[in-house]
Amino acid sequence: xxxxxxxxxxxxxxxxRSGQLVEALREVSLEAPVGQxxxxxxxxxxGKTTLLRILAGLQKASGGRVAVGDRVVHGPGSDRAMVxxxxxxxxxxxxxxNVEFGLAAQGIGKAERxxxxxxxxxxxxLEDFADSWPRELSGGMRKRVAxxxxxxxxxxxxxxxxxxxxxxxxxxxxxxxxxxxxxxxxNKTVFFVTHDIEEALIxxxxxxxxxxxxxxxxxxxxxxxxxxxxxxxxxxxxxMTKRILSHLGVxxxxxxxxxxxxx
Amino acid sequence: xxxxxxxxxxxxxxxxxxxxxxxGWEIAAHVVPESTREGxxxxxxxxxxxxxxxxxxxxxxxxxxxxxxxxxGGEETYLGAFLxxxxxxxATLIRxxxxxxxxxxxxxxxxxxxxxxxTARRLAWPTLNFLRMVPLLAAIPLFQFxxxxxxxxxxxxxxxxxxxxxxxxxxxxxxxxxxxxxxxARTLGASRLRTYLRVVxxxxxxxxxxxxxxxxxxxxxxAVGAEYIGxxxxxxxxxxxxxxxxxxxxxxVIAIVVGLCALTTFAxxxxxxxxxxxxxxxLDDSGLAQVAGVGAAxxxxxxxTA
Numbered sequence: 001x002x003x004x005x006x007x008x009x010x011x012x013x014x015x016x017r018s019g020q021l022v023e024a025l026r027e028v029s030l031e032a033p034v035g036q037x038x039x040x041x042x043x044x045x046x047g048k049t050t051l052l053r054i055l056a057g058l059q060k061a062s063g064g065r066v067a068v069g070d071r072v073v074h075g076p077g078s079d080r081a082m083v084x085x086x087x088x089x090x091x092x093x094x095x096x097x098n099v100e101f102g103l104a105a106q107g108i109g110k111a112e113r114x115x116x117x118x119x120x121x122x123x124x125x126l127e128d129f130a131d132s133w134p135r136e137l138s139g140g141m142r143k144r145v146a147x148x149x150x151x152x153x154x155x156x157x158x159x160x161x162x163x164x165x166x167x168x169x170x171x172x173x174x175x176x177x178x179x180x181x182x183x184x185x186x187n188k189t190v191f192f193v194t195h196d197i198e199e200a201l202i203x204x205x206x207x208x209x210x211x212x213x214x215x216x217x218x219x220x221x222x223x224x225x226x227x228x229x230x231x232x233x234x235x236x237x238x239x240m241t242k243r244i245l246s247h248l249g250v251x252x253x254x255x256x257x258x259x260x261x262x263x
Numbered sequence: 264x265x266x267x268x269x270x271x272x273x274x275x276x277x278x279x280x281x282x283x284x285x286x287g288w289e290i291a292a293h294v295v296p297e298s299t300r301e302g303x304x305x306x307x308x309x310x311x312x313x314x315x316x317x318x319x320x321x322x323x324x325x326x327x328x329x330x331x332x333x334x335x336g337g338e339e340t341y342l343g344a345f346l347x348x349x350x351x352x353x354a355t356l357i358r359x360x361x362x363x364x365x366x367x368x369x370x371x372x373x374x375x376x377x378x379x380x381x382t383a384r385r386l387a388w389p390t391l392n393f394l395r396m397v398p399l400l401a402a403i404p405l406f407q408f409x410x411x412x413x414x415x416x417x418x419x420x421x422x423x424x425x426x427x428x429x430x431x432x433x434x435x436x437x438x439x440x441x442x443x444x445x446x447x448a449r450t451l452g453a454s455r456l457r458t459y460l461r462v463v464x465x466x467x468x469x470x471x472x473x474x475x476x477x478x479x480x481x482x483x484x485x486a487v488g489a490e491y492i493g494x495x496x497x498x499x500x501x502x503x504x505x506x507x508x509x510x511x512x513x514x515x516v517i518a519i520v521v522g523l524c525a526l527t528t529f530a531x532x533x534x535x536x537x538x539x540x541x542x543x544x545x546l547d548d549s550g551l552a553q554v555a556g557v558g559a560a561x562x563x564x565x566x567x568t569a
Contacts, residue, residue, distance in 0.1 A: 056450050078452025088447035092465040092542045101461070102451030135544040146447075153451055 002156050003069025005032040005055065005189055010064035012050050012213075024050040026213040027064070032206075034156075035187045039200035042210035043248055048193045049161055051210065055191060056082050056159050068157060078102050081155035083163040089134045089142045089149075096121070096130040098145050102153035120148045123182055140171035144178070151182060158183075160192040164199070176202050180225075197244050201237055202227045209247045217247055285309070300509055307512040316512025323347035323501045347501065348520055355497040356524065358414055359486045362421025363528075367478065369422065370429025371471070377430070378437040379459055388434065395431050399424045399481075400488045412493030417486065424485045425478040432474025433467065440466035469540050472533075479532050483525045498524075 012025040025047045032038055040048045053059040055066055057076040066073040068080065081102065089098050099117040108116075121127045124144040134142055143163060150158055164172040180203065183190060194200055200207050201221065209217035219240060223231050231237060271278050292308035307316060321343025322333045330346050331337025377383045403420070410416030440463050448458040490499025498521050505513035 056446075058446050058449065076446075076449035076452075078450070080450065081452075082447065082450040084443055084447060086441075086443045088443050090444060090462060090465070091544065092468070092540075101448065101453070105448075105451060105453040105457055133542050135542065149451060159450070 002034045002187070002189075003071070004034060005157055005191075006030075006065075006067045007051075007055075008065045008067070010051075010054060010061045010066055012047075012054060012059065013062045023213050025054070025061070028210075028213075028215045029064075030208065030215060030218070032189050032191070034189055037183060037190045037203055037205045038192065038208060039204035039206070040191060040193045040208045040210060041195065041197065041200050041244060041248075043195065047210045047213040048195075050213075052082075052159050052161050052191055052193050055157070056080055058082075078106065078153040079155055080157045080159055081150040081153050082159040082161065083143070083146045083150055085162040085165050087139070087142055087146075087166075089145045091134045093134075094130070095126060095132050095134065095137070095145050098134070099148045099152050102149060106153070116152050117148075120152045123151060124148045124178060138171075140167050140175060143167065143175060147175075147179065147182070151186070156188060158188050158190045158192075160190065162193055162195070165194075165196075172199075179203070197241055198232070200244070201232050201240065207240075207244065209244060211247060211249075217243070219243065303509040303511055305511070307515060312512040312515050316510060317341065317344050317516050319508075319510055319513055320344040320347050320501070320516060323351060323504060326350075348516075351496060351498050351501050352520060352524060354414070355486050355490060355499065358418045358497065359421060359482050359528070362418045362486070363425055363479065363482050365418070366422040366425025366482070367429050367475065370426040370478075371433050373426070374430040374433025375437065375464060375467075378434050378463075384434060391427065391431050391434070394427045399427075399485060403485075403489050403492050407489070407493045412489075414494075414496075417489045417494060417497075420489055421482050421485045424481055428474055428478040428481060429471075432471055432477070436467035436470035436474070437463055439470055469543050472536055472540075475532055475536060476529060479528050480525070483521065483528070487521060 007028050007030045010025060010028045011023070013021055013023050016022050028047075028051065040051060042048045050059065054061050055073065057073050057080065071079075073080070089095075090101070093101070096114075096117050099120055100113045103113045103116060117130070118127070121130055124147055126141065126144050126148065129137060129141065134145065137145070146163070164175050167175065176199070190203075192200075192203060201223070204221045207217075207219040207221055208215060209219070221240065223234070223237055225231075288306065289309055292304065292306040292311075295306050298305050302315070302319075304311065318339045318341055319333075321330060321339045321341070324330050324343040324347040325332060325334065326346075330340050330343035333339045333343070337343075377387050399420075406420045406423075407416060410419050444462050444466055445458055448462045453461070486497065487499035487502065490497035491503050492499075494500045498517055502514060502517050505517060
């Protein structure tokens with residue numbers, strides 16, 4: 001049932017408000033096997049979000065073809081559910097109804113919906129908040145609700161557009177652990193957009209680097225999991241960080257100085 | 264009583280303003296020159312308003328029972344005045360509430376319907392926008408010619424005025440629902456119709472508050488206006504009688520009653536609306552504190568740079 005994601009020579013050009021043509025994506029080709037955790041890294045405005053939105057079907061490619069298995073992407077669908085950077089949990093629905101939203105859209109009956117939402121809320125640690133209003137939850141908890149909604153529809157591909165960008169460091173780390181935990185037991189393909197190299201090294205099997213709309217590098221991140229501080233400080237990881245930084249145009253790097261010297 | 268004390272403690276400025284206004288009015292009443300017409304002071308004093316003028320309103324109680332009829336030579340009584348005020352307030356309120364309910368339901372329904380189709384919205388928008396600009400009070404004679412100068416005509420007129428406000432407000436509110444909610448719904452597999460019904464419609468509700476309160480205010484103008492011009496019952500009509508007899512005190516009593524009724528309408532509507540959107544994040548004390556905190560930080564920063 002699960003299928004690989006294929007980008008075949010995908011380009012995306014649109015006209016900026018100023019009338020200027022912007023090539024957000026240029027001839028991107030890639031293949032993502034089932035179950036791979038892919039981080040898409042790049043600077044702002046270099047095509048990361050465009051790539052994700054095209055795969056989601058929220059934006060049309062102006063050239064090329066995107067497919068999941070033999071199904072060509074023509075529009076949005078619950079096989080490719082997305083967690084957005086902004087808060088998209090519907091404030092007018094209780095947490096449970098938010099989680100069941102996609103299931104109701106599929107016409108799944110009430111009892112089955114309830115069973116699934118119970119299980120998913122337990123997976124994300126919100127079993128005690130099923131009947132809460134979103135406004136009663138913290139930002140991190142609302143992200144858990146958004147993730148639960150994606151888990152509930154059993155999407156083949158999880159699309160994540162800097163989902164934890166607005167959270168504080170500790171909440172973000174907690175959600176990394178949660179995401180990896182549910183991903184490990186679900187065998188789903190993840191496309192995770194981020195500009196945070198640390199985040200990419202914690203999460204990814206593979207890092208795609210975008211610059212100027214082109215796919216400029218494709219790194220295999222074969223570090224041992226879990227990716228704790230020691231793993232991320234290994235020579236291999238540091239080399240990877242340097243390679244990513246060089247693509248981002250940070251060639252000189254930030255010199256590491258002893259604390260006294262900095263003062 | 265405790266409530267009154269709490270209100271005074273919380274809103275001292277409002278209380279002071281009211282006292283200044285009332286006392287200022289009273290001083291003006293005794294300072295301005297006397298009117299040449301007896302019983303028509305230019306600025307009627309409060310003691311005059313709440314005795315002679317109020318009692319004179321019993322002339323608007325024309326039923327042959329419960330209180331004497333001054334027009335037929337009966338005595339002016341407070342009972343008659345209160346009966347008249349109650350009767351005519353009720354007449355206006357029934358028209359207004361009916362007009363408001365019909366107008367709001369029709370306005371929101373047609374606004375939602377028009378918003379669903381882009382072409383319909385583009386076709387309707389310029390006309391609706393123009394209608395909103397037309398001063399409806401000036402259209403009262405035309406409406407009374409069409410619908411008759413009666414209760415049903417007035418109700419229809421109010422409903423129409425309210426409908427215009429709500430349909431424009433609804434279309435705007437739908438347009439302002441953040442895209443991210445729609446996109447999220449679509450990636451979770453919802454059809455366009457489901458997204459509209461379950462996401463766009465509830466998402467547009469909070470913004471309808473302004474339109475609703477605007478329509479409530481307008482409905483009072485329209486009701487009193489229509490009654491003033493052509494009806495024999497309702498607060499507007501007894502205002503016309505007060506004008507005919509140049510009884511300034513009566514005008515003031517009626518104006519106060521209209522004000523109180525309108526305030527009540529606002530309060531009831533706002534309360535009903537808050538229940539409807541009980542899910543909405545409230546700007547509670549912590550929210551206000553946050554805003555104030557930002558303001559203070561900004562001021563501190565400004566002081567620092569200066």
